[in-house]
Amino acid sequence: MKIKTRTVKMIDVQEWDDLVQKTYGRPYSFQQQEGCKERGTFNLTVPDQDNDEDMADSVPEEVNGEEMGVKFASWLARSPKKKLKGQTASYQLDLWWERNFYPDVQAVANDLHAKGLLDAGNYVIDIW
Numbered sequence: 001m002k003i004k005t006r007t008v009k010m011i012d013v014q015e016w017d018d019l020v021q022k023t024y025g026r027p028y029s030f031q032q033q034e035g036c037k038e039r040g041t042f043n044l045t046v047p048d049q050d051n052d053e054d055m056a057d058s059v060p061e062e063v064n065g066e067e068m069g070v071k072f073a074s075w076l077a078r079s080p081k082k083k084l085k086g087q088t089a090s091y092q093l094d095l096w097w098e099r100n101f102y103p104d105v106q107a108v109a110n111d112l113h114a115k116g117l118l119d120a121g122n123y124v125i126d127i128w
Contacts, residue, residue, distance in 0.1 A: 009123045010041075016125055020108055023117060026080045027097035030105065031127050034068060042105075042125040046113045050106035061085045063095045072107040 013030055020028040031037050052072050059067040061084040084096055112118040 009121055011123055011125050013125055013127045019112065019117065023112065023115070024076065026075065027094045028102065029098035030125065032095075032098040033102050033105075036099075037127050040127055042127060044105065044109055044123045044125060046118055046120055046123065047110045048106055050110055051104045052107040055104055055107075059100050061087075061096065063092050063099065065100055068100050068102070070101055070103060072103040072111065075101065075103040 016030055017028050020026075020030075030042075050072075055069050055071045055074075056067065057071055057074050059065065059070055063084075078101070080093075080097065084093055087093060109118060109123075113120060
C-alpha cells in the first residue's frame with residue numbers, strides 16, 4: 001500500500017505577520033491572538049466567510065485583558081501610535097495590539113485577497 005500525500009500552500013506565521021504589518025502599518029502577531037496559540041497549524045480558505053460581525057467595536061485598553069478581538073474597521077481606524085490609557089512602558093502598546101486589539105484573521109485574509117496580495121485558495125499557517 002502506498003501512502004497518500006497532498007501538497008499544501010504553507011505560510012510561515014512570521015511571513016504572515018510581516019505581510020499584515022507591512023500592508024496595514026499596525027502591530028500584529030497571529031500567534032499571540034486568542035490567548036496565545038500553541039505550536040501547530042491553522043487552515044485558511046481565501047476568500048471565505050469571516051466573523052467580523054461577531055467582533056466587538058472596541059476592547060478595554062488593558063494588556064492581556066479578557067476581551068479580545070475587534071472589527072476590522074475598528075482595527076484600521078485606530079492609530080497604532082495612540083497610547084493606552086495609563087500606559088507606563090512602550091512595550092505595552094504593541095502587546096495590547098497583538099494580544100487584545102486584533103481583527104478576525106479571515107477578514108484580514110479576505111482584504112489581502114481583495115488587494116491582490118493573496119491568491120484565492122486553501123492555505124495552512126505554520127505556527128511555531
